[in-house]
Amino acid sequence: QEDLEALIAEFQSLDAKKTQVIESSCPPPSPRLNCSFCAHPERDELILFGGEYFNGQKTYLYNELYIYHIRKNSWAKLDIPNPPPRRCAHQAAVVPTAGGQLWIFGGEFASPNGEQFYHYKDLWVLHLATKTWEQIKAPGGPSGRSGHRMVACKRQLIIFGGFHETARDFIYYNDVYTFNLDSFTWSKLAPAGMGPAPRSGCQMTPTPEGNIIIYGGYSKQRIKKDVDKGTLHTDMFLLKAEGTGKEEDRWSWSRLSPSGVKPSPRSGFAVAAAPNNRCLLFGGVQDEEEEESIDGDFFNDIYFYDIGKNRWFPAQLKGPKSERRKRRRGRQAEAEAAGGEELQLPPPQGPLEIVKEVVAEDGTIMTIKQVIPGAAEDKDRSGSEEEEEEEGGALGQPVEPCPRSSAMVAVKHGVLYVYGGMFEVGDRQVTLSDLHSIDLHRMEQWKVLLEMDPKTQEWLEESESDEEEDDDVEGAEGGEEDEEESSEEESEDEEGEQQHPAVQPGEAQAQYLARTEQYWLGLARSHMGPEAKDKKVLKVAHAMAKTFYEDPI
Numbered sequence: 001q002e003d004l005e006a007l008i009a010e011f012q013s014l015d016a017k018k019t020q021v022i023e024s025s026c027p028p029p030s031p032r033l034n035c036s037f038c039a040h041p042e043r044d045e046l047i048l049f050g051g052e053y054f055n056g057q058k059t060y061l062y063n064e065l066y067i068y069h070i071r072k073n074s075w076a077k078l079d080i081p082n083p084p085p086r087r088c089a090h091q092a093a094v095v096p097t098a099g100g101q102l103w104i105f106g107g108e109f110a111s112p113n114g115e116q117f118y119h120y121k122d123l124w125v126l127h128l129a130t131k132t133w134e135q136i137k138a139p140g141g142p143s144g145r146s147g148h149r150m151v152a153c154k155r156q157l158i159i160f161g162g163f164h165e166t167a168r169d170f171i172y173y174n175d176v177y178t179f180n181l182d183s184f185t186w187s188k189l190a191p192a193g194m195g196p197a198p199r200s201g202c203q204m205t206p207t208p209e210g211n212i213i214i215y216g217g218y219s220k221q222r223i224k225k226d227v228d229k230g231t232l233h234t235d236m237f238l239l240k241a242e243g244t245g246k247e248e249d250r251w252s253w254s255r256l257s258p259s260g261v262k263p264s265p266r267s268g269f270a271v272a273a274a275p276n277n278r279c280l281l282f283g284g285v286q287d288e289e290e291e292e293s294i295d296g297d298f299f300n301d302i303y304f305y306d307i308g309k310n311r312w313f314p315a316q317l318k319g320p321k322s323e324r325r326k327r328r329r330g331r332q333a334e335a336e337a338a339g340g341e342e343l344q345l346p347p348p349q350g351p352l353e354i355v356k357e358v359v360a361e362d363g364t365i366m367t368i369k370q371v372i373p374g375a376a377e378d379k380d381r382s383g384s385e386e387e388e389e390e391e392g393g394a395l396g397q398p399v400e401p402c403p404r405s406s407a408m409v410a411v412k413h414g415v416l417y418v419y420g421g422m423f424e425v426g427d428r429q430v431t432l433s434d435l436h437s438i439d440l441h442r443m444e445q446w447k448v449l450l451e452m453d454p455k456t457q458e459w460l461e462e463s464e465s466d467e468e469e470d471d472d473v474e475g476a477e478g479g480e481e482d483e484e485e486s487s488e489e490e491s492e493d494e495e496g497e498q499q500h501p502a503v504q505p506g507e508a509q510a511q512y513l514a515r516t517e518q519y520w521l522g523l524a525r526s527h528m529g530p531e532a533k534d535k536k537v538l539k540v541a542h543a544m545a546k547t548f549y550e551d552p553i
Helices: 002-015 321-337 383-389 480-497 509-528 534-550
Strands: 022-026 036-039 045-054 059-069 074-079 091-095 101-105 108-110 117-119 123-127 132-136 149-152 156-165 170-180 185-188 203-206 212-224 227-241 251-255 270-274 278-289 294-306 311-314 352-359 365-372 408-412 415-425 428-439 447-450
Touching: 002 108, 002 117, 036 091, 036 408, 045 091, 045 101, 045 408, 045 415, 045 428, 059 108, 091 149, 101 149, 101 156, 117 156, 149 203, 156 203, 156 212, 170 212, 203 270, 203 278, 212 278, 227 278, 270 408, 270 415, 278 415, 294 415, 509 534
Parallel strands: none
Antiparallel strands: 022 074, 036 045, 045 059, 059 074, 091 101, 101 123, 108 117, 123 132, 149 156, 156 170, 170 185, 203 212, 212 227, 227 251, 270 278, 278 294, 294 311, 352 365, 408 415, 415 428, 428 447
């Protein structure tokens, strides 16, 4: 703990040398996770702060401030003196006061090896009009934590949950605090009723009446020494303000039982306020925990929750208008050809799973699994929802953005912006830095504003070298040249011995896989190393074999 505090102090002394505000055009931010991403309350801008990046060996923390200019589709970096210390997994909320304010609470700082954590309990405000940071020192606030949730609601910030972790232990929270934006004072609430179990990473949404909705989240508990069991929460609660006085508000918890089609259990989802008194949930991951490993199914779906109707439903893309017109005309022609007989519509489809394989620059085969929810049968849905879901399944649904967890989302003028996130391939973590948008009123199609640059993907295996650990203090860019050289040497070696077993005429894929499995297992093992788990090696071997079968180069 003392070492981490010394490291944080060292970084702060470097930040203290900044004496003037500098705003400069820049390339998009490097890949990072667990940053905050908020819409400016007055301008057509999105604000990104902080975050972390892990390259397989080392963890990097940031306190950089980036501005995305929506109309120009361009990024700028904003250097402001005396910023908050580097952090990730904090929370941010914007309010329109005095030209706009960005409030930040908590988060964590991790040691470079990712084994020690320092949890912040500080509160900061960025005055957007004057471009100045200010730390607000008020007693009685929450303890240090990350993974909590914070929203601005009726001139106060409301904080719920989160966790605190040390090298030896961890604790999850379900407490609620408010910070009054007029008096600058903290209050710990003591709501009546049975509230949510302790958790982090949940959905927290304010209602127009000043109440709070909590959905989902994640927690873990120790079941025996060095063995933890994770829980994906799928319950939903309402925190209701019962009092009428400003200082003497009474609050109470009650459980919600929403109708409709709820999201499948998951963690790492992103949430945002949506038009028409709704909130939305995007992406996430459902981990399948086994004895020695965790496999995850990643999502890129959107679910809407209608606050007034207490109802969930999956979003369906309608596709461009021209495509919809073509489909309508096609259906009319079919109906006429059938002599006016009523067409038999196919039954509702279940979830559709699409598996896509991508080969990274270093030769790693990444299998991306995308789960698209089917149009579930729901007899009592409203007309407006039917309009939104009409024709949703008829158009081939775009695969962008790819399935991911821990994406950063913001909504401005009814448009959802999704930045970055991550997915895993075996033991490798892929941190994204792409940017997509979709108009939530029209729900026609995604727009790709910024594609992921494969060159930003660096992954160093733990066993590669201990020599590089002390190098590269400033950022996650070191070792790229060495990595490129080694991958070139490997590819040259492979070229000389790349006599893959040929596909025989008329041979089915299953037959080819069975006949050549041992060969591909050996090749996958040589790529992944002796430490890789057998199940992972088998997955990669099958992926390589399928790729070669379909395109035998």
